Amino acid sequence: MSEMKKIKNLKEFSTSADRFEGANLLCPGCAHSIIVREVLNATNDDLVLSASTGCLEVCTAVYPYTSWDASWIHIGFENGSTAVAGAEAMHKALARKGRLKQPDRNPKFVSFAGDGASYDIGFQWISGCMERGHNIMHVVLDNEVYANTGGQRSSSTPIGGSTTTSPAGRVSYGEKQNKKDMVSIMASHGIPYSAQVAPNKWKDMVKKIQHGFAVDGPVFINAVSPCTTEWKFDPKDTMYLSDLSTDSLVFPLYEIIDGHELNITYRPKNVVPVEEYLAAQGRFKHLFKDEYKHLIKEWQERVDKNWAYLNRREEARV
Amino acid sequence: MAFDKMELRDIEVWDGNFAAAQAMRQCQIDVVAAYPITPSTPIVEGYAKFLADNYVEGEFVMVESEHAAMSGCIGAAAAGGRVATATSSQGFALMVETLYQASGMRLPIVLNVVNRALAAPLNVNGDHSDMYLGRDSGWIQLDAYCPQDAYDLNFIAFKVAEDHEVRLPCMVHQDGFMTSHTAQGVKTLTDDQGYNFVGDFKPMNDMLDFEHPVTHGVQTEEDWHFEHKARQHNDLMTKVLPKIQTAFDEFEKLSGRKYNIVEEYDMADADVAVVCMGTSVETAREVATEMRAKGIKAGVVGIRVIRPFPFEQIKDALKDVKAIGALDRSSPNGAPGMLFNEIAGALFNADTNALLSGYVYGLGGRDLTKAHLTDLFTELQANVDAGKVTTPLQQFIGVRGPKLSFL
Ligand SMILES: Cc1ncc(C[n+]2csc(CCOP(=O)(O)OP(=O)(O)O)c2C)c(N)n1
Ligand code: SF4
Numbered sequence: 001m002s003e004m005k006k007i008k009n010l011k012e013f014s015t016s017a018d019r020f021e022g023a024n025l026l027c028p029g030c031a032h033s034i035i036v037r038e039v040l041n042a043t044n045d046d047l048v049l050s051a052s053t054g055c056l057e058v059c060t061a062v063y064p065y066t067s068w069d070a071s072w073i074h075i076g077f078e079n080g081s082t083a084v085a086g087a088e089a090m091h092k093a094l095a096r097k098g099r100l101k102q103p104d105r106n107p108k109f110v111s112f113a114g115d116g117a118s119y120d121i122g123f124q125w126i127s128g129c130m131e132r133g134h135n136i137m138h139v140v141l142d143n144e145v146y147a148n149t150g151g152q153r154s155s156s157t158p159i160g161g162s163t164t165t166s167p168a169g170r171v172s173y174g175e176k177q178n179k180k181d182m183v184s185i186m187a188s189h190g191i192p193y194s195a196q197v198a199p200n201k202w203k204d205m206v207k208k209i210q211h212g213f214a215v216d217g218p219v220f221i222n223a224v225s226p227c228t229t230e231w232k233f234d235p236k237d238t239m240y241l242s243d244l245s246t247d248s249l250v251f252p253l254y255e256i257i258d259g260h261e262l263n264i265t266y267r268p269k270n271v272v273p274v275e276e277y278l279a280a281q282g283r284f285k286h287l288f289k290d291e292y293k294h295l296i297k298e299w300q301e302r303v304d305k306n307w308a309y310l311n312r313r314e315e316a317r318v
Numbered sequence: 319m320a321f322d323k324m325e326l327r328d329i330e331v332w333d334g335n336f337a338a339a340q341a342m343r344q345c346q347i348d349v350v351a352a353y354p355i356t357p358s359t360p361i362v363e364g365y366a367k368f369l370a371d372n373y374v375e376g377e378f379v380m381v382e383s384e385h386a387a388m389s390g391c392i393g394a395a396a397a398g399g400r401v402a403t404a405t406s407s408q409g410f411a412l413m414v415e416t417l418y419q420a421s422g423m424r425l426p427i428v429l430n431v432v433n434r435a436l437a438a439p440l441n442v443n444g445d446h447s448d449m450y451l452g453r454d455s456g457w458i459q460l461d462a463y464c465p466q467d468a469y470d471l472n473f474i475a476f477k478v479a480e481d482h483e484v485r486l487p488c489m490v491h492q493d494g495f496m497t498s499h500t501a502q503g504v505k506t507l508t509d510d511q512g513y514n515f516v517g518d519f520k521p522m523n524d525m526l527d528f529e530h531p532v533t534h535g536v537q538t539e540e541d542w543h544f545e546h547k548a549r550q551h552n553d554l555m556t557k558v559l560p561k562i563q564t565a566f567d568e569f570e571k572l573s574g575r576k577y578n579i580v581e582e583y584d585m586a587d588a589d590v591a592v593v594c595m596g597t598s599v600e601t602a603r604e605v606a607t608e609m610r611a612k613g614i615k616a617g618v619v620g621i622r623v624i625r626p627f628p629f630e631q632i633k634d635a636l637k638d639v640k641a642i643g644a645l646d647r648s649s650p651n652g653a654p655g656m657l658f659n660e661i662a663g664a665l666f667n668a669d670t671n672a673l674l675s676g677y678v679y680g681l682g683g684r685d686l687t688k689a690h691l692t693d694l695f696t697e698l699q700a701n702v703d704a705g706k707v708t709t710p711l712q713q714f715i716g717v718r719g720p721k722l723s724f725l
Binding site: 046048050057058061062063064066068069070071072073074075076078079082083084085086087088089090091092093094096097099100101102105107124125127128131132 | 348349351375376377379380381382383385386389390391392393394395396397398399401415416419423521524525526527528529531532533534535536537538542546
C-alpha cells in the first residue's frame, strides 16, 4: 500500500495538489469545490474519478474545457458509482493479466454525486456497489436539494425546507419529510467505512478520507455542502454555514467502522442552537412566522434526540 | 495464474447462447458486468462458468440491474479493456439510456441481444420489438440467423467496434429461443485462431493511463453537441460498413464462412422477394426454393447489418424485383413496420417501380410457417401479375380472430 500523505497545515494542504482546478463554473461560495479539493488533496495517489449529473459535473467539464487533471468520467445522473466500480473491475482484471501501463501505481477510485444522485435516483446503484465490495469511495456532496435543476426537493431535504417542489406557501411550511439517514443505510451494508464530514472541519475530513482510502472495500462519505443559491445565504458565508451545521449538531460528524462501531469525531465546545442554523438560511425563513415556530422547537428536539442516539451508539460500540 | 485453453471439436453442438459465450471466452473479455434475463441468461452464465473453471481470466461483475450492467461496462471500457455483456427485452429497455451514453462516449462494448418481446403483456419469447428501442442509439447492430452466426458475428463485433477508426459499441442480435435455445452444429475456431482474429485490445484514452489523464462524458450544449453527434453519425455512415466488409473478408479467409452486409438468396433473377431478419431468413430461403419449383421466381434478402442501415446494398439487391414483402417481427404500434419504412426509404429515389407490402409476423414467439411464406410469395406474385398492390399495404400474419390489415 502507498504512503499516506502527510499534511501539516491548512495553507500547505490547500495548495498541495491541483488535480481539481480553480477554473470552473460553480457558483461563488459553492462548497462542492472545497469538498472535492479536500478529498483529492488527501492523497498523492493516482485517481480515477466520476461525477454524477449535477452541479459538480455540469460546472467542471464543459467541452472543450475540463477542470480535472485526473482521469474522470461522467455517464448519467444515477450511475456514476457503477462507472467507477466498472473501472475498478477493469483495473483488477488488467493487473491480474499483467496489462497495466503503470503497474506500480496504486490508484484510488472515487465517485462524487449530489444527494439527489445518491439518496434518490442513484440509490440502487450505490447499494449494489457497496454490497459487491468494490474498492471505491462514494462521496455525497450533500446540499440537501437538487441544485443543478433549480432547487427541487430530494430525500435529503430536511423538514421545513422550502424548495421548488416543496414550496412554503400560505398553507404549507415546505418539505414534510425528515431527511433520510443515508450513512446508517450504507453502513448497514457492512462496508468497512462510512462517515459524515464537513468542509470546515478539514482535518477531520482528511483523516476520514485517508482512512477510507486505506481500507480495502467500499467507503461511503456524506459531506455537508452548503449551497449559497438554494440555502440562500451570502457566498462569503459558506464556511460560516458549515460551522453552523456542525456546531448546531444538525450535521454531526462521526464514522461507522465495519457497519458497527460508531465514533463521534467532533464534539463542539459550544453547541449552537438549531434556531441560529435555520435563521442563517433563506430556505427556512418562513419557519420564523408565528404559526410555524413550533417547528423550530421540534427541530431542536429532533437534533438533540439524534445526538443522544449517536452518543448511546458510540458508548455501546454499535 | 494462466488460464487453460479449451479443446474444441471442429463442429460442436451448441445453441446460440452457448455459441456467443464461447466466442466471448475466445475473445478473452477483461470485464463482463451482467444481469440475467430470459432468454439471454445462459450467455453470462456460460461465461461465469468458464471463469469458474479457469478457461478465461478477467472480472465478472454481477450487478443489480441491466442499467447498472451497461454502466459498469461503460466505466470498464473507459478504463481501457475488452468489455461485453448480454441482455434481452425488458433488460434491453432498462439499458436504453446507457446505450446512448456508451456510443456517445465512443466506447467499444459488445452487447449480445437475444431478441424478445416487450411487455405488456409479459412474454418471454422472441420478437424484434426490443431491438428497435436501440436502433437510433448509435450502436452498430449485427443480426445472427442461427447459432453459427451468433458465434461468428461476435468475433466480427469486437474487431469492428475496437477498431480505432470506429470506436463504437456493437450489438449482436439473435432470436430468442429459436436461436438462443436451439442446438445446432457450430463450426468452431481454435482458441488461438479466435483470439488472434480479434487481436489484443488496444486502449485509447484509457482512464488507467495516469500519465495521460482524460475527461470522459463532458457537457456540451448548442455550441458543441451537434458536432459530436454529427461526427458520430458520420463515422457510422461512412466508416463502419467498409470495416465490417473487411472483417467479413478476413473472417472468410480464416474460417471459410462467408458473410455479407446484405445476404442475397436467389436474387439474381428474382421477380418477388421478401426482406427479413433472424431465423425467418432461413425459412424464407427454403420456401423461395420451393416457389421456384412452382414457377415463381422468388428470392430472399436477409438483413445482416441493421445499423448502420445498408441503403446502397439494399437498393442494389432489390433493383430488379417487381414485388417486395418487408417482414417485420415487431409491433409497429401506429406506423408501418420498421423494415417496411426503411426499405421504402431506401427505394424512394431508386430506379425501380417495385411494389412494396408490409407484413407483421411472429410477435411474442408466434411461428412463421412455410405455409405462411408460401401464401406470401404467392400474393407478391399476384401483385406482379396485376401490376399493383392487390392487398392492404400492412397485414398481420397468423394472428387469431378476424383478419387484421391496414392502409
Ligand atoms: C435520469 C435523469 N433524470 C433527471 C435528470 C435531471 N437532473 C440532472 S441533475 C439533477 C439534480 C441533481 O441534484 P443532486 O444530485 O442533488 O446534485 P446537485 O446538483 O445538487 O449538486 C436532475 C434532477 C437527469 N439528468 N437524468
Ligand atoms: S447551485 Fe449550489 S451546489 Fe450548485 S454550484 Fe451553485 S452553490 Fe454549488
